[in-house]
Amino acid sequence: MRQTQSSAGAAFDEMSAADGAVRAAYAELAGWLERMPASQTDAKRREADLLFRRLGITFAVYGEGGDPERLIPFDLIPRVITGREWEALSEGLVQRVRALNAFLYDVYHGMNIVRAGKIPKDLVVANSQYRPEMIGVALPGNVYTHIAGIDVVRVSENQFYVLEDNARTPSGVSYMLENREAMMRLFPELFSANRVRPVGHYPDELLKSLRSLPPENCLNKDEPTVVVMTPGAYNSAYFEHVFLAEQMGVELVEGQDMFVDDGFVYMRTVAGPKRVDTIYRRLDDAFIDPAAFNPESVLGVRGLFDAYRRGNVNLANAVGTGVADDKSVYPYVPEMVRFYLGEEPKLANVPTYTLRNKDDLKYALEHLPELVVKEVHGSGGYGMLVGPKSTKAEIEDFRQRILANPDNYIAQPTLALSTCPTFVDEGVAPRHVDLRPYLLVGKDVKLVPGGLTRVALRAGSLVVNSSQGGGTKDTWVLEE
Amino acid sequence: MLSRAADSLYWMSRYMERAENTARLLDVSYRMSLTATDAYSQQTQWEPALVVAGCEAPFKETGKKIDARNVIEYLALAADNPSSIRSALWMARENARAMRTQITTEMWEALNATWLEMRAFDYAKIEAMGLRAFFDWVKERSHLFRGVGYGTMTRDAAYRFVRVGTFLERADATARLLDVKYHVLLPSTRDVGGAVDYYQWGALLRSVSAFQAYRRLYRDAIVPRRVAELLVLREDMPRSLRSCFRELTRLLDELREMFGRDYVSARLADQMYNRLRFETIDNINKQGLHEFLTEVVENNAEIGKAIAKDFGLDF
Numbered sequence: 001m002r003q004t005q006s007s008a009g010a011a012f013d014e015m016s017a018a019d020g021a022v023r024a025a026y027a028e029l030a031g032w033l034e035r036m037p038a039s040q041t042d043a044k045r046r047e048a049d050l051l052f053r054r055l056g057i058t059f060a061v062y063g064e065g066g067d068p069e070r071l072i073p074f075d076l077i078p079r080v081i082t083g084r085e086w087e088a089l090s091e092g093l094v095q096r097v098r099a100l101n102a103f104l105y106d107v108y109h110g111m112n113i114v115r116a117g118k119i120p121k122d123l124v125v126a127n128s129q130y131r132p133e134m135i136g137v138a139l140p141g142n143v144y145t146h147i148a149g150i151d152v153v154r155v156s157e158n159q160f161y162v163l164e165d166n167a168r169t170p171s172g173v174s175y176m177l178e179n180r181e182a183m184m185r186l187f188p189e190l191f192s193a194n195r196v197r198p199v200g201h202y203p204d205e206l207l208k209s210l211r212s213l214p215p216e217n218c219l220n221k222d223e224p225t226v227v228v229m230t231p232g233a234y235n236s237a238y239f240e241h242v243f244l245a246e247q248m249g250v251e252l253v254e255g256q257d258m259f260v261d262d263g264f265v266y267m268r269t270v271a272g273p274k275r276v277d278t279i280y281r282r283l284d285d286a287f288i289d290p291a292a293f294n295p296e297s298v299l300g301v302r303g304l305f306d307a308y309r310r311g312n313v314n315l316a317n318a319v320g321t322g323v324a325d326d327k328s329v330y331p332y333v334p335e336m337v338r339f340y341l342g343e344e345p346k347l348a349n350v351p352t353y354t355l356r357n358k359d360d361l362k363y364a365l366e367h368l369p370e371l372v373v374k375e376v377h378g379s380g381g382y383g384m385l386v387g388p389k390s391t392k393a394e395i396e397d398f399r400q401r402i403l404a405n406p407d408n409y410i411a412q413p414t415l416a417l418s419t420c421p422t423f424v425d426e427g428v429a430p431r432h433v434d435l436r437p438y439l440l441v442g443k444d445v446k447l448v449p450g451g452l453t454r455v456a457l458r459a460g461s462l463v464v465n466s467s468q469g470g471g472t473k474d475t476w477v478l479e480e
Numbered sequence: 481m482l483s484r485a486a487d488s489l490y491w492m493s494r495y496m497e498r499a500e501n502t503a504r505l506l507d508v509s510y511r512m513s514l515t516a517t518d519a520y521s522q523q524t525q526w527e528p529a530l531v532v533a534g535c536e537a538p539f540k541e542t543g544k545k546i547d548a549r550n551v552i553e554y555l556a557l558a559a560d561n562p563s564s565i566r567s568a569l570w571m572a573r574e575n576a577r578a579m580r581t582q583i584t585t586e587m588w589e590a591l592n593a594t595w596l597e598m599r600a601f602d603y604a605k606i607e608a609m610g611l612r613a614f615f616d617w618v619k620e621r622s623h624l625f626r627g628v629g630y631g632t633m634t635r636d637a638a639y640r641f642v643r644v645g646t647f648l649e650r651a652d653a654t655a656r657l658l659d660v661k662y663h664v665l666l667p668s669t670r671d672v673g674g675a676v677d678y679y680q681w682g683a684l685l686r687s688v689s690a691f692q693a694y695r696r697l698y699r700d701a702i703v704p705r706r707v708a709e710l711l712v713l714r715e716d717m718p719r720s721l722r723s724c725f726r727e728l729t730r731l732l733d734e735l736r737e738m739f740g741r742d743y744v745s746a747r748l749a750d751q752m753y754n755r756l757r758f759e760t761i762d763n764i765n766k767q768g769l770h771e772f773l774t775e776v777v778e779n780n781a782e783i784g785k786a787i788a789k790d791f792g793l794d795f
Contacts, residue, residue: 242580245581246581268484268792269481269482
């Protein structure tokens with residue numbers, strides 16, 4: 001099967017060089033694609049669909065009508081990263097997550113970075129994600145973001161950019177695992193022809209990482225009791241919560257399954273109350289404890305935050321990590337690396353205009369048709385403007401929104417995100433991709449090779465979010 | 481194991497068993513109605529089904545006339561009747577959904593497919609397929625669910641909670657079903673032992689899949705005393721009270737050993753089992769079968785409460 005389109009514009013194509021030559025890492029895959037008859041690809045795509053449906057690998061979209069249980073489209077063509085590229089990338093990622101954790105510790109213990117004049121104070125303390133309740137609270141290992149997803153895009157052979165940090169409850173790792181599982185079932189022969197580094201040990205690493213930081217007053221520090229806490233079956237990522245709990249072999253609990261007695265957290269089991277040491281919680285700060293935060297929350301556990309502050313239970317991720325992944329704080333992450341680690345950042349940020357700055361605002365308003373504008377607190381690809389893909393009316397509408405509240409926005413040049421060959425209706429065509437590797441921070445920082453590759457399935461689209469019609473690919477990191 | 485998980489599993493199987501037993505109740509009522517004489521009005525024919533299902537009062541509130549169609553519609557299909565087959569299948573499926581990690585994929589698929597089919601039924605459809613065929617379908621889906629669970633679940637605590645739900649619900653249903661005959665008023669004592677009486681006891685036996693067993697065991701005409709004995713005291717009859725309590729006692733005992741705790745529910749079930757082991761049908765008849773069955777149903781409710789308390793299900 002041949003590609004029906006050449007590379008999309010000037011974007012870097014990960015499979016083929018500008019002269020059409022296939023890059024070494026994709027050599028096997030290109031041959032495989034070439035040999036595969038169209039009838040087989042159709043059959044395999046249907047098989048993959050069935051597989052995901054049967055496994056219940058869905059995500060929920062509410063409020064848009066139709067079946068809320070949707071499949072994220074899975075593309076059969078893997079995305080390949082060489083071992084050498086991965087080594088460089090992972091060094092940058094580890095460095096970045098260490099800096100983010102150092103920053104989080106600092107903003108709740110003295111604010112040295114603010115006092116040094118490296119970041120404006122109000123960006124921290126006036127940030128809605130900043131939790132003054134956390135000031136002075138001692139956490140095991142001083143770790144705040146235990147599980148971080150750092151979104152990376154590629155624009156050329158050697159240039160990767162960090163698009164955004166996710167330091168709260170990044171999701172999607174189950175797709176990384178299931179995509180690999182699906183590929184190995186559908187095309188086992190590919191895995192004997194290519195030396196792909198495994199990712200299946202992620203749940204083991206996650207459990208080890210969570211267990212490596214027991215709370216101060218844990219009874220059995222060698223084997224702390226870990227649980228996954230979910231907001232419940234109606235959460236869009238519920239499937240993932242079930243999946244991770246199952247894979248780690250720990251209980252999946254809801255708020256109603258736990259209670260606090262004398263400052264300790266217990267879950268209700270058929271054999272009586274059982275003490276809980278570490279909670280991998282998949283719900284926002286605001287909902288974890290009605291006594292400490294949103295009093296309306298029925299999803300949380302009354303007294304949980306107090307138990308946490310006393311060192312009787314650990315939470316992953318910590319309370320108050322949102323202040324580090326906010327888009328208004330993002331431009332300062334390279335500075336964090338320099339400030340806390342005394343190193344130069346190995347992974348660059350996308351050049352960013354902070355519209356709270358007058359000069360940046362002026363520039364952005366003059367160049368809206370070329371820029372991507374994002375809300376500082378937005379996520380999921382909602383509330384953003386992609387200048388080159390928008391109509392005049394849309395741009396004008398956005399201009400008014402920016403003028404009404406410039407602090408709420410940042411702008412970035414529209415990047416030519418790299419493309420990967422992808423099955424589309426017309427055959428195989430290049431589509432833009434990003435990458436979300438998952439970092440595990442316990443006593444050490446760990447990451448499994450690869451991550452979740454998201455692909456924008458619409459021709460030319462740069463928005464890869466699953467809620468906006470994005471799909472996913474298996475991500476291969478090759479052994480050198 | 482989380483208490484909430486145990487709770488979901490227990491109710492999942494209780495609701496599935498309830499759906500099956502409501503189908504059996506409607507089946508026996510329907511069979512009895514086919515042998516009705518002129519002396520039976522629709523009302524006297526179908527009221528007992530409502531009484532036995534515990535739905536007499538809420539049905540009256542609907543203001544509908546008691547006849548075959550209205551009662552079947554209410555007990556089988558009504559979405560606003562929490563005791564209908566439809567509601568029971570929905571609740572079984574929802575309890576399973578809340579705890580999908582605790583059951584096997586096959587069990588989930590059996591429950592989910594059942595619900596999806598149930599959702600499409602209305603009275604016209606079940607009348608067209610035949611009422612009996614519909615009742616059979618419900619029974620088959622329940623057999624399938626139970627069989628799949630039996631054949632695929634690891635023998636852990638979760639498995640036992642599923643089985644506890646099944647047998648407690650079944651004990652309740654058998655007691656209620658046997659009592660249906662008590663509520664069917666005979667026009668006169670002359671008919672006792674007559675043809676109508678024979679068919680009615682026969683219908684009851686068939687509805688609990690015990691007709692052949694009766695013939696094999698007693699090789700005798702159908703007499704009330706023996707029907708009662710079969711459904712109350714025979715340990716080898718899988719739907720008899722004694723058989724249900726043997727299972728319950730065993731399961732609760734195993735849970736006791738598993739968790740090293742003492743349970744009130746285990747003691748209550750054991751007491752009932754021992755009573756059934758040493759009781760005779762003549763003795764029960766002296767007390768009055770109806771009175772005895774009422775006592776069993778009340779006792780079941782007590783065991784249900786004790787289970788909730790013992791395993792922390794009542795939070």
